[in-house]
Amino acid sequence: MRERAKYIPMRLSIKERKLLRLLEAALSVSEYVDRVDVISFKSRSGRMVSMIKEVCSILCGLLVSSDYKEGQRLIENKNYADNEEFFQKIFEVGRRHKIMNPEKMRSTYGKLIYMLQDAESPEVSEVLGFKCVKEIRTVFSFLQYAGAVELLNDPLVQLATSEIRSENRSREQVNADIRHKEKAVEHLARKYRSEKLEEEDIRCCLYSIGDNNAFLRFTRDPCEKMLEWLRSKFNPELPEDDFSLAIIGGRNGARLTHSHSRQYRFVEQSLMLWSAILKDMFKLWHLSEQDLLSSLHPYKLRDTGQGLNRVQHSPRIGSEMERILHSVQSKLQSKWEGSSVVHLGDHNVPNALMFIDKYTQVERILNPVVLCIEKLPQLYASDKGIRKYLDSSFGSVEHLSKMILSDFFRSAFDGSGADNFFDAGSCIDGRLTSAWNWCSRIERKPYFPAFLLTGFTGFDGKFE
Structure with missing residues (x-):
């Protein structure tokens, strides 16, 4: 639980959700990628600085229109650098929301992460005069700051964060589970509250872990279900006449030639790999942002055959993928079928953002x-x-x-x-x-x- 909590983002508070709406509104009207990611003889860094300041100006204007007093405090006699904390917070809220809800911000997250990627480059950050990026607030970092990491070791956490399923169960059973879960949450909130940690903060931590459990059910469980059907409905050695899994390259669009048994193993191993990746998706997302926002590995704008893309080396997520792949391979009773090449930083998968986007599908x-x-x-x-x-x-x-x-x-x-x-x-x-x-x-x-x-x-x- 301690290891999982290091990568589970904290739920957004009411105030943070207001900031999220401002950020989404600003990004929706921004043309950052269209203006910056083009081939031009003019300086790209100058355009980057101009566009980043434009987004920051829109954010300040939207804040004034939604909360005049707060907006006035923010912009009165101040420049962009003076509001560094505000910009870091609002950008962190957007990144945290996206990790928790991959189906959200589908047209705006790319702009945000590419803008922050440029803002972290030395030539742009020097001109801007402030940093736009800070670490994502996770359950572990929040509890560590409050000195309450021992909460994660409590046996009741599993009950307090469990997901209650209603399939094939009576209403009485479901209601009983809800009461037990709420009782566990309240007990933990009272037990670990302190001057730095209010009961509501503890509830938020527990609910955030519960959100991760719901995420796993929605994303990883379909892989496990398909694996279950593959193993129960198909015999790997004895294909049925109407349901053989054999494929032949060049027929019906196939590029591979596999016998029934080999295709069975190929599908089984692929589903096992997808399940393992989705189990660690939050960790992979954190690593992908570290790679994307690292100034040690600058990207190059290249035509990959699908338009101009930011091609960037991604060592952290590449290393983690190798670990996951090795872990899956070690569980197999047979050899690995097909190639084990992980494309990252090439024309197939230009950068870590593209990698994450593929596996959220x-x-x-x-x-x-x-x-x-x-x-x-x-x-x-x-x-x-x-x-x-x-x-x-x-x-x-x-x-x-x-x-x-x-x-x-x-x-x-x-x-x-x-x-x-x-x-x-x-x-x-x-x-x-x-x-x-x-x-x-x-x-x-x-x-x-x-x-x-x-x-x-x-x-x-x-x-x-």
Whole structure:
């Protein structure tokens, strides 16, 4: 718990949420990346400083309009450097909110992190005269400052931060669990309160850990569910005629040639790796920001084949990915299938921001598939019309479920989806690329009506 808490961000307070709205409003009208990331003979550092000051000016103006007294105190007879603490705080709030809610700030976080990346470069920070970046406030750092780290060792923390599930349980059981959890929270709040740490602060710490548990359920659990179905519905050595996982390069868009058993292992290992990555996603996010905001490894603006991108070496997240990959490989009973290359700092994955963005897509890919397969039996049992349609079109719900899973395990892990034949394939990055390629072709699948019946609207919902 102590190790996890080092990377779990603190929930935003009411005041911090007001700052977040100001930041999102300022970033939404900013054209930072469009103005800075262009090839020009003029100095880029001059444009960076100008654009950063413009965002800071917008923030000050928005603060005046939302809270006149606070805004007046901020800007009266002061320059940008005098308000360094305010700018650091508001930018930290935005970064912390994004880590806790990957589906939020999808059009503004990139601007923010690239702006801070430029602000940390020596030539820009010297002209600005102040620093824009400070460390993310985590549960561990907050408790450490208050001298209450021992809270994390208390056995009651597990109960106080557990997620209460309602599936296949009575209301009485759920209510009993809620009472026990609330009782544990209140006991810990009273036990560890001090002059530096109020009861509400302790509750916030516990709820923040609980948020991480909810994040894991929403992102990592689909991987575990797909693994469970792979192992229970498919025999690795004896393929069924209609549900073989074998793929042949050049057929149906596949770039890999795998027998049924080899493809089974390839899919199993990929899902295990995704699950391990998502388990440590908060840690990876912290490391990615350290790499992005480090002045020791400056980026280079290059055309990667998909427009101009910031290509930057990312040693911290690269090292952590190697550790995760080695950990997964050590649990296998067979050899690792495919390439173990982790693309970072090249034309495939230019920087750590792109890396993080790729792996936040895993739950968007898997959750609709999991929800469809889980809802099909309920629909079949509750509606005679749907029951008749499914029986006549697919034979049975079990047959339909295996049809969806077998096609996903074949086509979403076939090495396809890249712009040219040399990319994608079986590397760590390419497995996600081919999964997204499968998502883009879902409308052409014979089982697509079953997805629509279960409420499917798309793999990339809008959460702004």
